Amino acid sequence: MSDEGSTPVKNEKLERILASFSGERSELIPILQRVQEEFGYLPEEVMKRIADFTRTPECTVFGVATFYAQFRLTPTGKKIIRVCRGTACHVRGSAKVLAEVEKRLGIRAGETTPDLEYTLETVACIGACALAPTMTIGGKTYGKMTTKKVAEVLGDYDRSAK
Ligand code: FES
Structure with missing residues (x-):
């Protein structure tokens, strides 16, 4: 069954990270850094959930992630x-x-x-x-x-x- 239009999938590891933040928009960069440390990169679904959590438009989260060279949008090798x-x-x-x-x-x-x-x-x-x-x-x-x-x-x- 399709889950088009649903809210972003919740991931246990991600939720654990988000639980250590309060959800302020000003936390966006530290959250992205923490998530990247954990996942090795910033998967699209994860960024959508971060947008939801920080009540920030998805395009802003994607904009920040693509603006800073420290962030990766694709997986890295071992x-x-x-x-x-x-x-x-x-x-x-x-x-x-x-x-x-x-x-x-x-x-x-x-x-x-x-x-x-x-x-x-x-x-x-x-x-x-x-x-x-x-x-x-x-x-x-x-x-x-x-x-x-x-x-x-x-x-x-x-x-x-x-
Ligand atoms: S230029 Fe310094 S190590 Fe390559």
């Missing part, structure tokens, strides 16, 4: 790969490193693999310029990257062969 594109890394060949990671994962920067294993991002500098070019996987830093080293750190994960 591991986040960040390839540094800062100046020091750039002059030492980070474009090639990024291209190799994209080829192996079969996605572009900003995307997540369909199996939700990896999300690929670029960053401006991770503060390890002496090791340029750098990348991180799940928070672990890898320095002096080459296309060959990308193959090593990604191991068998190779979408380019499929």
